[in-house]
Each structure stands twice: as structure tokens, then as C-alpha cells.
Amino acid sequence: MTPGSLSRRQIFERAQRRKSAVIATASSAIVIALIVALVPKMPRWDRVRTSFFNAERFRDSFPRLLHAFILDIKIFSWSVPFIVALALLVAITRNSRSPALLPLRVAAIVYTDIMRGVPVLLWIYLIGFGVPGLGMDRPWNSPLLWGSVALVLTYAAYVAEVFRAGIEGVHESQRAAARSLGLSNMQSLRFVVLPQAIRRVIPPLMNDLVSLQKDVALVSLIGPVEILRQAGIDKSKFANFTPYLAAAAIFLLLTIPLTRTTDWLLERERRRTSATRVR
């Protein structure tokens, strides 16, 4: 057979693939058509349309909300490095084996239990109102600062558990191999265990980061005007809920590309380093 031409098997498989694509497209089209046809038949559809799907309100609010969203992104971006660093520290501490580190291990357990046991919102109130209440001078009394600290402390506890699961998921024989080559405990962790652990936990980690991205909006409850708060202001001013819809759209604009990109990166990495997928 010449390289350019297709074998009978390849022709058959291509036909099969086409058939699956047609089925997928058709079924999606039917579902969308049903929604478009049925929803407007609902009794209160007209009222919902004017209060939630108001194009003029959308156009008016969108730039303002986008501007307010910058603060969300800022809070998110400066919190993440601290969350990851603190979470790694806590996870590594919990996985340490030296008897001398027992007090630290206990502290790490107590920390994760307490932070995860209380709603994020409550921590934001407690830390965000509590610490500035101590009467420190600027900039140490900023609710923005302490709200972020509350996010960092709570999310680090969740992310630490993700990392811990990842570290424990790396088979002990990997550590044995590393140690047998003369690598120290820390070197084994850094070069052998952590790289494998982190790769495995990227999906749950992304999950936590997407949550964080949304929970950043909770900081608005102690003062800062970010997107959720701005949407609330617009809603009250115009007695229309469309700003909320616009805010939702803005959140999606960020989170969807974020998750799709990580999935794509993961898949690429998997393909580079692994055996081929079984059928």
C-alpha cells in the first residue's frame, strides 16, 4: 500500500467517526431547539425577560462591572501564591516523619481542621472585621488586606489536603528508589515525590481555584467594591436584575478558558510522558 492511500480499515474507521459526529451534532441541536421553543411559553416569561435579559441594562452595566472585576482578579492573584505556598508547607509538614516534628504535625492537623470546619464567609467576617478592629494604622487596618488573609488561610487548608492526598498517592517505592540513590529526604521530596504529586492533583487543585475565584466576591461583604457589590448597586439603582447576569457572564469569561486550558495542558503532558491510552 502506498503511504498516501487509505487502507480499508482506515476508510471504515473514518466513516465511523463521521457517523458519531453527526449523531452528536443532531442530538445537541434537538436539545437547544426544545429549550428555545419551550421556555418562552412559560407564564411569566415576559417579566423575567425584561428584568433579567434587558439588553440596554446589560450594555450599560457591563463596562462598570468589568472594571470592578479587576479588583476580584487582583485579590485572586495575590492570594493564590500565598495559598499554594502555605498549603505546600502544611502538606509537607503533615507528611514529615521525623519524631522531632510531631508538634508541627499536630499544629498542621489542628489548623486544617479548624479552617475547613467553619464557612469561608464567617472567617472573612471574623478576620476582616476583627483584626482591623484592633486599631492599627494604615495600611494595616484595610479590610481588603484582612479579607484576603482570611481567604488565604481558609483556602490554604483545603489546598493542603489536596496536596497531601497527592503526596500520599506517590508510591513508597519511588521514595525508596530516590533514597537508594543517596538523595536526602528533602531532595527526594523535591525532585521525585512532589513533581509527581502535583501533576496528579492539578484537576482538584483547579477545582479549588475556581471556587476561590468565586469566593473572592465574598470579600465585598466587608467593604471593598468588587463585581458582586457593583452588580448589587446597579441592580438597586435601575431596579433590574440584568447586572447580575452580566456579572455571571464575566465570571464565566475567566473561569471557562482557565479550566479548558489546564485540561489541555494536562492532556498534552500525559501524552508526552505516558503509555498510550487503552481503548
Added chain:
Amino acid sequence: MTTPKISLRDITKRFDAITVLDAVSLDIESGSVVSIIGPSGSGKSTLLRCINLLEHIDDGELLLDGTDISIPGFDPNTVRRRIGMVFQSYNLFPHMSVLDNITLALRRVLGLSRVIAQDRARELLTRFALDDKENAFPDQMSGGQQQRAAIARAVAMEPEVLLLDEITSALDPELVGEVLDVVRELRSTGMTIVLATHEMGFARDTSDLVCVLDGGRIIESGSPAQVFGAPQQERTQQFLQRVINAGRL
């Protein structure tokens, strides 16, 4: 008499209630090849892991060049730098290419530069017929290729003692021959080799000393001629008989 390279003195190892090694004593002379044979589950892998301080021993002493390395608080890293190990299940690092698997410890433990470490690694890959695999990841290689990569990784560190756990189990007869040659070659460089194996021919042809382990005890040890030719213990005879019946000798 010279001090043995490694001395095991009444080494006992328990996992909870089971005693896996029961007062094992063994002197391993410098530059010799010692084979540990015996039925599955008799404690061969555990013995090798104890020598490399990967298992904590419950009783006894372990001497390297006459120094007790089993005393608590002894830095295991200095020992492991001198004693290399190839694991029964290879234990290559799946997130690294073969080349990185080999150079990691060269760079981080021996402090070699990347270039020098890679040169040394490539030399070994050529010797083990893995030239074209330096950028492959462990999951993309056959069992035999992984096994050879694991041997190359341990050998690259130029240890004084090499512990080999079933290194021929995934190889075809031709490669078994090649690995055998490598073992002989390593021995000619003065390396001390301890190998656990089910490959009786391998043990008979390469070793200076053969030890038969059964239920955590060394029930017989001697030259290959003694152990395979005129075994003293009834248990050894039974074991060898079964091996012969299975066509493995």
C-alpha cells in the same frame, strides 16, 4: 584475613508479628559476587533492602568496611552513596526521561555538572543498548528496557557495592546473557555485587558465594559447586529439585 566489605551479624527483621529475617549472618568479601536464592517470600528482597538501610532492622548489626552502619543516628545517605540498588520493580521515576532518571542523583548527590552527568549517562545507555531511548519516559518502554535503565541508573553512581534484585526477571534469554556480561564486567572493576535471583544458571555461573534463604534463615551457603553440586540440607535439595523440575536449571 581482610575485613569483609559487608558483614551481617544476626540480622532480624520483623513486620509486625511475622519474622521475615531470622538472625541472618553473612560476610560479603570485597569484590565478590554473592547470590541469594530461595523460594518466593523467603526474604531476599527484604535482605537487600536492609543492607541499603531502607528497612529498619529489629536486631543485629550491619557493618560496612568494619563500621557499624546500623546504629541509630548513622547518616544513611553516606551509606547509600556507596551502596547502589536495583529494585525488583525497577522503580524508575515516571515523570522523568531516562536520561534525567540517570542524571538526577549524579547531579544532586555527586554534584556533577549537567554536561558531565549526561556524558556519563549516555555512555551507560550505549552500553545497555538504550541509545535511542534517552528521551523516552519509563511508561513508554518495554519491561526489559526499563530494567536495563534501572541498572544503568544505579551503576552510574559507581557504587562500591551493588544490590541487584531479580534483575533478569523481565529479560529475554539473549538480554540475560548481556546483563550477565555486565555483571561480570562490573565485578572486574572491583565492585561488590549482591544479587537476589530465581535465575539459577545465573547464580551458578557468576557467583563466588551462593546463599539459600528459606523462611528468613540462611539454610545453606557455599560456592556454587557446593550448593548446586552437593547440597547438604534436605530443604536445599528439595528446593533445587523443584527448580530443576520447573526447567530453570
